[in-house]
Amino acid sequence: MPSAVYNLAIPNMLNCPLRSGSSPTAALRISFLVLGLAVGVYAADWNGPEQELARKVASVTGPGAVALTVENRSSLGRRDSAIITNGLRAALGAAGLRLVKPEQAAATVAISLSENPSSYVWVAEIRQGTNEPAAVMVSVPRPEGSLASHDSVPLSLRKIPLWSQEERILDVAALEENPTPTQIAVLDAKSVTVYRLQGGKWQQQQALNVTHARPWPRDLRGRLVPAADHLLDVYLPGVFCRSGTGTALALTCRESDDPWPLVVGSLIGGGANFPSFGAVSGSPSTIIAIRGFFAPTRNFFTGALTPGVGKFTTLSKYYSAAFVPREKYVLWLFASVDGQLHMVDGIGDVPARLSWNSNLASVRTSCGAGWQVLATSSNEQGESVRAYEFPDRDPVAVSAPIDLGGEVTTLWTEAKGDSAIAVVRNRETGSYEAFRLAIACNQ
Amino acid sequence: MKRFAWPSLVISSLLAAALAAAETRPQYGGTLHVAMRAAPATLDPSDSTQTDSFTRRNLTLLIFETLLTTDSSGRMHPALALSWQAALGNQRWQFRLRRDVKFHDGTALTAEIAAASLRAANPSWKVFAEGDSVVIECETNDPEVPGELALPRNSIVKRNPDGKPSGTGPFHIVDWQPAKKLTLAAEENYWGGRPFLDAIEIEVGKNYHDQSIALELGRADLVEVAPEQVHRASIDGRHVSSSEPMELVALLFARDATTPEEKLLREALALSVERASMRSVLLQGAGQPAPSILPTWMSGYGFVFPAETDLPRARHLRDQVRGVTTWTIAYDSSDPIARLLAERVALNARDAGLSLQPAATPAADVRVVRIPLAAADPWIALANVGPVIGLPAPKINGGSAEDLYSAEQSLLATRRLIPLFHLPATYAAAGTLRNWKPGPDGSWSLADAWLENEKQ
Numbered sequence: 001m002p003s004a005v006y007n008l009a010i011p012n013m014l015n016c017p018l019r020s021g022s023s024p025t026a027a028l029r030i031s032f033l034v035l036g037l038a039v040g041v042y043a044a045d046w047n048g049p050e051q052e053l054a055r056k057v058a059s060v061t062g063p064g065a066v067a068l069t070v071e072n073r074s075s076l077g078r079r080d081s082a083i084i085t086n087g088l089r090a091a092l093g094a095a096g097l098r099l100v101k102p103e104q105a106a107a108t109v110a111i112s113l114s115e116n117p118s119s120y121v122w123v124a125e126i127r128q129g130t131n132e133p134a135a136v137m138v139s140v141p142r143p144e145g146s147l148a149s150h151d152s153v154p155l156s157l158r159k160i161p162l163w164s165q166e167e168r169i170l171d172v173a174a175l176e177e178n179p180t181p182t183q184i185a186v187l188d189a190k191s192v193t194v195y196r197l198q199g200g201k202w203q204q205q206q207a208l209n210v211t212h213a214r215p216w217p218r219d220l221r222g223r224l225v226p227a228a229d230h231l232l233d234v235y236l237p238g239v240f241c242r243s244g245t246g247t248a249l250a251l252t253c254r255e256s257d258d259p260w261p262l263v264v265g266s267l268i269g270g271g272a273n274f275p276s277f278g279a280v281s282g283s284p285s286t287i288i289a290i291r292g293f294f295a296p297t298r299n300f301f302t303g304a305l306t307p308g309v310g311k312f313t314t315l316s317k318y319y320s321a322a323f324v325p326r327e328k329y330v331l332w333l334f335a336s337v338d339g340q341l342h343m344v345d346g347i348g349d350v351p352a353r354l355s356w357n358s359n360l361a362s363v364r365t366s367c368g369a370g371w372q373v374l375a376t377s378s379n380e381q382g383e384s385v386r387a388y389e390f391p392d393r394d395p396v397a398v399s400a401p402i403d404l405g406g407e408v409t410t411l412w413t414e415a416k417g418d419s420a421i422a423v424v425r426n427r428e429t430g431s432y433e434a435f436r437l438a439i440a441c442n443q
Numbered sequence: 444m445k446r447f448a449w450p451s452l453v454i455s456s457l458l459a460a461a462l463a464a465a466e467t468r469p470q471y472g473g474t475l476h477v478a479m480r481a482a483p484a485t486l487d488p489s490d491s492t493q494t495d496s497f498t499r500r501n502l503t504l505l506i507f508e509t510l511l512t513t514d515s516s517g518r519m520h521p522a523l524a525l526s527w528q529a530a531l532g533n534q535r536w537q538f539r540l541r542r543d544v545k546f547h548d549g550t551a552l553t554a555e556i557a558a559a560s561l562r563a564a565n566p567s568w569k570v571f572a573e574g575d576s577v578v579i580e581c582e583t584n585d586p587e588v589p590g591e592l593a594l595p596r597n598s599i600v601k602r603n604p605d606g607k608p609s610g611t612g613p614f615h616i617v618d619w620q621p622a623k624k625l626t627l628a629a630e631e632n633y634w635g636g637r638p639f640l641d642a643i644e645i646e647v648g649k650n651y652h653d654q655s656i657a658l659e660l661g662r663a664d665l666v667e668v669a670p671e672q673v674h675r676a677s678i679d680g681r682h683v684s685s686s687e688p689m690e691l692v693a694l695l696f697a698r699d700a701t702t703p704e705e706k707l708l709r710e711a712l713a714l715s716v717e718r719a720s721m722r723s724v725l726l727q728g729a730g731q732p733a734p735s736i737l738p739t740w741m742s743g744y745g746f747v748f749p750a751e752t753d754l755p756r757a758r759h760l761r762d763q764v765r766g767v768t769t770w771t772i773a774y775d776s777s778d779p780i781a782r783l784l785a786e787r788v789a790l791n792a793r794d795a796g797l798s799l800q801p802a803a804t805p806a807a808d809v810r811v812v813r814i815p816l817a818a819a820d821p822w823i824a825l826a827n828v829g830p831v832i833g834l835p836a837p838k839i840n841g842g843s844a845e846d847l848y849s850a851e852q853s854l855l856a857t858r859r860l861i862p863l864f865h866l867p868a869t870y871a872a873a874g875t876l877r878n879w880k881p882g883p884d885g886s887w888s889l890a891d892a893w894l895e896n897e898k899q
Contacts, residue, residue: 073746114743117516117819117883121743121844135747139844218636218891219469297637299468319468339467358468 046084049122049140054091056136057109057124063096067105074115081113084122118142155367157374157387157399159422159435163195163202169423170222171410172434173232185232186434187224189216192234192243192251208251212239219299219409225261226415235260238296259291259306262321264413287330292321300337310346318342320411322360322373324390331390333373335360343393354395357383359411361420367441368398374411374420374437382406382427387439404435411437469878473894474642478663482622482648487608488598489564495831497690497815497868497885498647498667500595505627505643505889506547507598507610510538510557510577511589515687515883517820519589523552523599523611524577527589536579536588544634546601547615560599561592586842590823613638613890622648639878639893650777655871664873664894670729671780673869681871686885688731688738688865691814692781694772694788695832697807700858704764708797709858714757715795716788718750718863725783730866736828736851738865741821744848748855757795769798773807781811784863813866819884821847825854832860 057066070088072081088111089099102108107128114121120140127133162172162181167188174181175194182197183205191209195202222236231249234241240256243249293304295317303315309332318334325331326345334342335358340351357376364371372387373395384401385408409432410423419438426433481498488503510524519527524538544552554572561570561577569580579588591597601609607616613635614627625645629638649657654666658681668676668683676683694716700706718732731738732750739745761767772789774781782801788811789799799809817827822839825847829836834857837850854860868885879892 112746114739114746116741116743116821116844118518119743119844123744123747123844125747135744135848137744137844137848139743215632215634216636218639220636297631298471335467337467337470 046080046087046140049120049138050084050087050091051094053111053122053124053136053138054088054095054097056138057092057126058095058097060126060134060136061097061107061109061128064106065098065100065104066092067102067108068092068099068111069108070111070113072113074113074120076113076115076120084113115142155372155387155399156440157385157402158438158440159402159404160438162421162434162436164426164431164433166431168220168409168425169432169434170220170236171224171412171423172421173224173226173415174436175226175231177416181436185224187222187234189220189222192224192232192241194249206249208243208249210234210236210239210241210251211253212236213255214238214296217295217297217299221294221299221410223260223412225264228265235294237294237298257293257296259293259304260301262290262292262305263287263323264415264417287323287325290332292318309344312344312346312349315342315344315349319358320360322362322375322413324362324371324373331393333360335375357408359385359408359422361411361413363387363413363420363437363439364417365439365441367439372398372439376408376411377401379403383408383424385411385422385437399439402437405433410434467895469639469891469893470895471637471639471893472641474644475640475665475876475889475892475894476657476663477643477645477665478649478654478657478667479645479647480649480651480654480667484621486616486619486625487602488596488600489560491596495815495817497686500815500885501887501889502625502645503595503598504612504886505614506612506616507595507600507608508612509595509598510540510592513590513593513818513820513823515819517590519593522593523557524592529586529588533584533586533588534581536581536585537573538577538579538592540575540577541634542575544611545632546609546611547630548601548603548609550601550609552599552611556601557599560601561597563600563602564597587822587826590818590820594817594823594827614643617642633890635890638890640889643889658871658873661873664876665879666871668869668871669780670866670869671725671727673729674727676869676871682874682876683869683871684880685867685869686881687740687819687883688733688867689816689819689883689885690866690868691733691736691816691828691862692730692784692864692866693733693736693812693814694809694861694863695812696809696859706858707760707764708767709861711757711760711795712788712792712797712799713861714753714760715791715797716861716863717752717791719752721784721787722864725780725787726864726866729869730864733862733865736854736860736862737816737821737825737847741816741819741824742847742851743844747848752791754795757797761796767796767798769800770808771802771804771806772799772809772811773802773804774811775813776803778813781813785811788863811863815868815885819882825851828860829854834859 070085110125112123123137125133125135163186170187173185176183184195186193191207193207194205196205217237225233227233230245231243239253240258241251241253243251291306292301295302300317300319303317305313317337320335322333323330329345332344336342341354343350355377359376361374369389374385374387376383376385384403386397386401387399388395389398404424406424406427408422408424413420419436422437423434479498481496483493483499508523512520512522523541525541527538529536554577557577558570558572571578613633615630617628618626627643629641631637651669657663658666734748734750735745772785774785785801789801792799814831816824818824826836837854839850840846875895877893877895
């Protein structure tokens, strides 16, 4: 019988210890963000390692008077450092040591709160008379971190944590709203996993494997599109998958170069919760359900459109697209592979070089002009997302940039059209975090 | 109707930074030009006759892959092995292979090929194929097997009858001129996704000066930076990035200290070395003074070892020995910093009453050596230092920081090695090289890098 299993069928769901037995384990950090909940401050329990280190110190010094110094050489904050220092003092006292001034001490104990990549390392250097200094130490596993909050101005752009995992998230779709999502689907390179919120916790309902013959391209992208007559369509480079219906879902995937939707159903009208496509007047101008062909071995759209935007059926390659309905036409925006923004109105194609990055998404809200474009930009920490309107032909920022804590790998308009899904690779943890980006009107 | 009449698009004041170069998603295409100092004569990862270097490891991992990989926190990740498990108290390890992986010559990866590759690299291991798995059996409890398998030297190689090794990595070999130039091309069907770059051309055996000029003239996109030049390169506005300090610079004695007197003299030498001034003058502030084998960022306790110069104690120890002989101290003549360090150590030794004679001879008593630590995992790194310096791997009795400390102490107690500095691997890159920086362990990960403004 195996004594230790290091991987299970569901990757990253169990710790993969580097060592076993008495060895320290490097835990895989998996954080599940519960929707709408504020992230609490981690209250670490340092009691165990404090006592262990105190015991080790006492075993060297024996009971008696010692002078103690504690120095924080690690990334621990001041508060934790102070808590640990107090805890160590108490633990040393309980171990029979009396803390005194250096001139009264029989030994000095210099404790350093240090760290290595996998754990905190607390080292006590003990000097007694002319003896060689002794060093004792303990390892303390690192606790989980916490997320930063955000700010807001004119229109408020809010980020609502949906899901986090170590595997790259390609898209997340809300399948039921009540009024916040109570059932979501998470797309990654291997599967679509459906989760339901039960008793305040996300419970996995089903994991549907995505099958594909060719290796995935690097910077893999994918999109989930909820459908009216079945649960989901899944678009991946060179692959299309469609879910079945009923409670026991199945996912059927096939090699396909079918174009991906650039307009979600609800933005062009239609019925049901997640309407299928059609050309319906929902705005001053008619929004056509344009689709774009995606390069099967790359990370961009080829530029071919169906149907086209006016006379344009082929544009330069682009990473993402958004649109803004006008009185008589729809202005399309394409984030091209060449780094430029192409503005296409059906008659002209005007390139512009903005400070935007590669991800764009349209949202229709009850705020401001009613239509906003979300665009990513770089900042010192990674990428931020900001809402823009197009009162004329120039973008005007209508929200403060919202820092997402890392590089944005996905930005898709959600099926209901008034929000977007952003997936970010957390710059601290390296894990992927999916957020709903929603616009709130500032009254 | 003419909707657009925008010869010059006016951008809102809210986009004042509009003309700044926009970021894009990764772009495919282009050839990356790299220049490196080391000049490996072979690409076979298991060829132990070749000197270990970051360059050699990185070349290996462009072409070949290991069963597992480790990240900077020491966590193991699947690579060619999808899962792994231990049995019999870590004496039997089973690694289930990823399916549908092919070598660059089109051959499918099998457990038999993987086992043969590991046997070739580790003749003393008991490795065999079992279904779709590779099994390793150890005589004792060995929790380090996964970490060992993540080392580049344990990359899976298919050795063809013509002697050419074939790998499964993100790039395949187009042309290899030993110790001169390596040309690689992206593997279109790489299981992990085709790299963004089309090709990589690596010139090896280039000294730091030539590398710097190549970068300046646009003939190279990625070069190494000498430790003492890091500060200047940063001032000059180069795109400089470094690994964590992963290379140990040390004095290595050619043989064990056979008498107590010799141990005293070696300790005196260790106490006489002025690491701080060497760092500030010779290394221009680069690296970290190292009284320990493992850097503190890796172990968490390196500061426990005394790094300060203690000349009075050094002289006291030296005075306990009669009839001190002159040691010869050697260095790699192609490494300018090694010569300067050797000369400075000799000067420091003289202050302690010792006699060291710098010499570019291989048969010296003591050498200035550069030892690239094997991995960011401190247990693996320490275990591999012993064999590199001609000593058995230190016995590590457990998995605690204290056990590691004891093992390191025992290795230092041999007095074969006097650590001097820990140096990072530092690189300068062209501004067009994107999504690249060296890993904490000096690894390149060029499969994820891309070149900006290359034609798609």
